[in-house]
Amino acid sequence: MAESLTVKRAANSLDADSDDLVWCSPVTTAPLAESEATELARILAALADPVRLRLLSIVASSPEVCSCELEGPLAKSQPTISHHTKVLADAGIITGEKRGKWTWWHANPDRIAAIRKALGG
Amino acid sequence: MAESLTVKRAANSLDADSDDLVWCSPVTTAPLAESEATELARILAALADPVRLRLLSIVASSPEVCSCELEGPLAKSQPTISHHTKVLADAGIITGEKRGKWTWWHANPDRIAAIRKALGG
DNA sequence: TGGTAGCATCGACACACGTCGATATGTTCA
DNA sequence: TGAACATATCGACGTGTGTCGATGCTACCA
Numbered sequence: 001m002a003e004s005l006t007v008k009r010a011a012n013s014l015d016a017d018s019d020d021l022v023w024c025s026p027v028t029t030a031p032l033a034e035s036e037a038t039e040l041a042r043i044l045a046a047l048a049d050p051v052r053l054r055l056l057s058i059v060a061s062s063p064e065v066c067s068c069e070l071e072g073p074l075a076k077s078q079p080t081i082s083h084h085t086k087v088l089a090d091a092g093i094i095t096g097e098k099r100g101k102w103t104w105w106h107a108n109p110d111r112i113a114a115i116r117k118a119l120g121g
Numbered sequence: 122m123a124e125s126l127t128v129k130r131a132a133n134s135l136d137a138d139s140d141d142l143v144w145c146s147p148v149t150t151a152p153l154a155e156s157e158a159t160e161l162a163r164i165l166a167a168l169a170d171p172v173r174l175r176l177l178s179i180v181a182s183s184p185e186v187c188s189c190e191l192e193g194p195l196a197k198s199q200p201t202i203s204h205h206t207k208v209l210a211d212a213g214i215i216t217g218e219k220r221g222k223w224t225w226w227h228a229n230p231d232r233i234a235a236i237r238k239a240l241g242g
Numbered sequence: 243t244g245g246t247a248g249c250a251t252c253g254a255c256a257c258a259c260g261t262c263g264a265t266a267t268g269t270t271c272a
Numbered sequence: 273t274g275a276a277c278a279t280a281t282c283g284a285c286g287t288g289t290g291t292c293g294a295t296g297c298t299a300c301c302a
Contacts, residue, residue, distance in 0.1 A: 032178040037171040048165035050158040057153040077262050101269050101278045116237045222248050222299050
């Protein structure tokens with residue numbers, strides 16, 4: 001196996017090659033189609049949790065963060081942390097890279113910028 | 122009673138007079154405090170629903186929208202529409218103005234901009 | 243005054259979600 | 273190989289949430 005392996009980003013229906021701002025028109029501009037709204041809601045729901053927001057803020061503040069460095073600051077059990085990283089990764093907001101025993105997480109600024117754009121940015 | 126009455130914006134703990142971007146540091150900059158994360162998650166949760174996103178997009182696309190104009194496009198019952206407008210209003214994202222029999226809704230661009238800012242904008 | 247219309251609230255239901263212990267998987271090292 | 277560790281997955285539990293019918297309340301109009 002390869003030395004470095006990117007964790008799969010799960011089956012979200014929007015993994016176009018160019019990752020940014022392709023979803024939908026800004027929410028402030030024109031009525032959203034039902035499919036656009038569902039997709040955007042899915043991404044926002046991934047963010048709408050205090051633990052995940054703090055997790056993201058920790059990951060985004062560092063170039064890379066190991067899972068084991070999250071359990072302490074977030075004061076949650078290991079399965080809970082794993083659950084939350086998965087939710088954020090499925091939404092494309094963070095990406096996990098498995099190196100040896102550890103999984104290293106980093107934020108996806110493009111995706112976050114796309115969310116801002118969808119919010120009228 | 123007065124001719125025009127602004128619907129109360131409910132008891133959200135963040136109704137500072139200046140309404141914009143006072144919550145928390147951008148999520149991409151530094152680890153969020155627990156209280157900041159909880160507050161931001163509450164606001165994002167108000168957005169993280171397809172019906173509410175479409176509702177907001179309709180309201181934000183017009184200067185003013187009446188509740189009765191939402192039932193049709195959103196294909197939901199009247200109590201459901203009322204529920205969703207309340208959630209968005211409690212989050213400060215839209216504001217309702219009651220004139221006569223009708224309640225007129227309009228978006229709060231400052232609040233939406235604050236959300237973008239909290240997301241690293 | 244009575245009737246109607248717009249909207250909010252209540253109660254109930256089904257479903258989704260956060261949480262964690264137990265367990266499984268996979269990697270490192272002796 | 274076997275032991276130890278990091279992480280993922282599973283199963284279960286309690287709680288939160290979207291939905292709607294029924295009901296209540298207020299404003300308008302004849």
